[in-house]
Amino acid sequence: xxxxxxxxxxxGAAVVQYFAWLDKQMKEIYGASGYFKESETQNSKNHSGxxxxxxxxxxxxxxxxxxxxxxxxxxxxxxxxSVGPNGAIIHYGxxxxxxxELDPNSMYLCDSGAQYLDGTTDITRxxxxxxxxxxxxxxxxxxxxGHIALGNARFPNGTTGHALDVLARVPLWSYGLDYRHGTxxxxxxxxxxxxxxxxxxxxxxxxxxxxxxxxxxxxxxYYEDGKxxxxxxxxxxxxxxxxxxxxxxKGYLEFEHITWAPYQTKLIDASLLLPEEIxxxxxxxxxxxxxxxxxxxESDKAWLNQATExxxx
Numbered sequence: 418x419x420x421x422x423x424x425x426x427x428x429g430a431a432v433v434q435y436f437a438w439l440d441k442q443m444k445e446i447y448g449a450s451g452y453f454k455e456s457e458t459q460n461s462k463n464h465s466g467x468x469x470x471x472x473x474x475x476x477x478x479x480x481x482x483x484x485x486x487x488x489x490x491x492x493x494x495x496x497x498x499s500v501g502p503n504g505a506i507i508h509y510g511x512x513x514x515x516x517x518e519l520d521p522n523s524m525y526l527c528d529s530g531a532q533y534l535d536g537t538t539d540i541t542r543x544x545x546x547x548x549x550x551x552x553x554x555x556x557x558x559x560x561x562x563g564h565i566a567l568g569n570a571r572f573p574n575g576t577t578g579h580a581l582d583v584l585a586r587v588p589l590w591s592y593g594l595d596y597r598h599g600t601x602x603x604x605x606x607x608x609x610x611x612x613x614x615x616x617x618x619x620x621x622x623x624x625x626x627x628x629x630x631x632x633x634x635x636x637x638x639y640y641e642d643g644k645x646x647x648x649x650x651x652x653x654x655x656x657x658x659x660x661x662x663x664x665x666x667k668g669y670l671e672f673e674h675i676t677w678a679p680y681q682t683k684l685i686d687a688s689l690l691l692p693e694e695i696x697x698x699x700x701x702x703x704x705x706x707x708x709x710x711x712x713x714x715e716s717d718k719a720w721l722n723q724a725t726e727x728x729x730x
Contacts, residue, residue, distance in 0.1 A: 418630065418654065420534075420535030420536050420606065421535065421536035421537075421606045421632065421654075421675065422536075422654075422675050423535055423536065424488070424531075424533040424535045424536025424537070424538055425536065425538055425652060425675045425676055425677065426677060426708055426709065426712065427486040427487060427488075427533065427712060428483065428486070428530075428531055428533070428538040428540065428676075429540075429676065429677035429678045429705070429708070429709055430486070430709050430712035430713055431479070431482040431483040431485070431486055431531075432479070432482075432529075432540060432542070432678040433678060433679070433705075433709055433713060433717060433720070433721050433724075434482045434713070434717050435478065435479045435482050436452065436542070436544065436678075436720075436724075437716070437717045437720035437721070438478065438482075439470075439475060439478075439546075440452040440453075440546065440720065442470055442475075443470070443519065443521055443546040444546075446468050446469065446470060447470075447519070447521045447546075448521075449521030449546040449547055450521075450546070450547055450548065451546055452544065452546060452681065452683070452724065453683060453723060453724075454683075455547075455548045455549070455683055456547070456548050457522065457547060457548050458521040458522055458546075458547045458548075469518050469519075470518065470519040471511075471513075471516050471517065471518050471519065472498040472499060472500055472503065472511035472516040472517055472518075472519070473498065473511050473512070473513045473516045475498060475519065476496040476498035476511065476527070476529070479496065479498075479527070479529060480492060480496070483531045486531075486533070487533075488533040488534040488535055489531060489532075489533055490531075490532045490533060490534060490607075491531070491532050492529070492530065492531055492532065493530035493531055493532050493537050493538060493539060493610040494529075494530060494539075494610050495510055496511075496527065496528070496529040497509050497510070497511075497526065497527065497528035497529070497541075498511050498516075498525075498526075498527050498529070499511065499517075499525070499526045499527075499646065500517050500518075500519050500520055500523050500524070500525050500526075501517065501520055501523035501524065501644070501645060502642075502643045502644060502645070503516075503517055503646075504524055504525070504526035504543070504640070504645050504646030504647070505640040505641055505642050505643065505644060505645060505646040506640075506646070507597070507598055507638070507640060507646070521546045521547040522547045522548070523545075523547075523645065524543055524544070524545050524549070524553060524645040524646065524647065525543065525544050525545070525546070526541065526542075526543045526645075526646045526647065526648055527541065527542055527543075527544075528540075528541040528648060528650065529541075530610055532607055533607065534607055535606070535607065536606050536607060537604055537605050537606060537607055537608060537609075537610055538604075538652065538676070539604055539610050539634055539650065539652060540650055540651065540652070540676050540678060541636055541638075541648045541649060541650035542649065542650075542678060542680070542681070543557065543560075543646070543647045543648060543649065543681070543684070544681045544684070545681065545683065545684055549683065549684055551686075553645060553647075553684070554684055554685070554686045555592070555686055555689065556592075556594065556639045556641075556647055557647050557681075557684040557685065557686075558588075558684075558685050558686045558689045558690065559588040559589045559591070559592060559594065559639065559689075560588075560589065560637050560638055560639050560647050560648070560649055561649060561680060561685060561690075561694075561698075562588035562689070562690065562694060563584065563585035563586060563587065563588045563589060563637040564585065564635055564636075564637055564649045564651070565694050565697055565698070566584045566585060566587065566588070567581060567584045567585040567600065567601075567617070567635050567637070567672075568635050568651065568653060568672050568674060569671075569672070569697065570584055570671065570672065571658050571660060571669055571670070571671045572627070572669065572670055572671075573664070573665075573667040573668070573669055573670070574626070574628075574667045574668045574669070574670060575626050575667065576626060576627055576670070577615075577624040577625060577626055577627065578600075578601060578615055578616050578617035578618055578624045578627060578633065579617075579618055579619070579620070579621045579623075579624035580624075581600075581617055581627075582599070582600050582601075582617050582618055582619050583619075585600045585617075585635070585637040586600075586619075586637065589637070589639060594639055595639075596637065596638045596639055596640060597640075598638070599616055599617060599618035599619065599620070599623075600617040600618065600619075600634075600635065600636060600637055601616060601617030601618075601633045601634045601635055601636060601653075602616050602617075602633065602634055603615050603616065603631060603632055603633055604632045604633070604634060604652055605632075606632075612632075613625075615627055615628075615631055615633065616633070617633060617634075617635075627655055627670060628655065628670075629655055629656055629657050629670060630654070630655065630656070631654075631655045632652055632653065632654055632655070633652075633653055633655065633672075634650055634651070634652055634653070635650065635651050635652075635653050635672070636648055636649065636650035636651075637649065649680065650676075651674050651675075651676035652674075652675050652676045653672040653673060653674055653675065654672070654673045654675055655670055655671075655672060655673075656670065656671060656672075656673055657669070657670060657671075658670055658671035674701065677704065677705045677708050677709055678705065679702055679705055679721065679724040679725050680698065680701075680702075681724075682698075682724070682726070682728055685698070685728065687728050687729065687730075690728075692730055695728050695730050696730075698728055699727045699728055702724075702725035702726075702727070703725065703727075705721065705725055706721060706722060706725050709721060
């Protein structure tokens with residue numbers, strides 16, 4: 418368990434280095450407003466062909482950052498690096514000869530992970546380097562609300578992932594939206610990135626009771642065919658919860674996040690978040706700062722500090 422947590426810390430540092438690098442590249446090559454500012458990008462294709470960024474070239478760079486970390490042994494699955502309409506293809510696999518060029522005016526979804534000798538990682542973040550639409554912000558915020566609701570759940574022993582799956586979907590359902598994949602899967606420790614027998618899913622026959630010390634992902638999403646995709650994913654550890662009461666002596670469980678990388682606050686419509694949700698995001702971001710700082714240089718640390726500025730209530 419300790420090794421798995423350490424692997425996720427080093428992996429989180431690689432992900433932060435990657436997005437800090439990508440932010441700089443998008444501004445320099447495409448004239449994008451970047452990770453933090455909101456404005457339309459003009460003349461985004463005015464660059465030399467050699468300088469362009471593609472779904473594959475940027476995912477190769479992410480692998481480079483991961484490869485620099487201790488105990489790295491390769492990717493845990495092929496990186497889903499997808500821009501615009503490709504992000505709506507849930508299990509998209511970019512190919513060097515046919516993949517899309519990055520577009521500062523489109524959403525970018527990156528689902529990736531690595532194998533380290535002490536653990537396996539799996540993380541998804543969705544970002545926008547230009548001016549996201551109000552609809553994209555609402556959708557992103559709904560996905561984030563479901564992500565938070567599931568991650569903060571407390572539940573009695575004997576509860577299955579099927580019983581919890583609805584928590585991640587309710588914010589999307591309120592708009593008449595949904596997604597067509599499960600919400601969470603088990604993950605190994607230098608083993609399979611998808612590891613059962615448990616899961617968090619809308620399919621009742623595929624779930625067993627969750628137990629302390631299991632790992633599981635929390636990854637709701639939303640996808641509009643031909644337009645964009647959104648997914649947010651952290652790995653959680655299930656642990657015993659110290660509840661005030663203990664109905665029927667069942668014992669209660671809760672989740673602990675072990676993935677560390679910021680959510681893009683530019684994509685969050687804070688007016689749609691409850692005060693406790695804003696408090697949770699701000700607290701998570703402060704933990705990202707503290708936990709990842711020792712693994713970052715001054716430039717990447719400054720980028721992370723800006724990425725984790727508190728959201729105003």
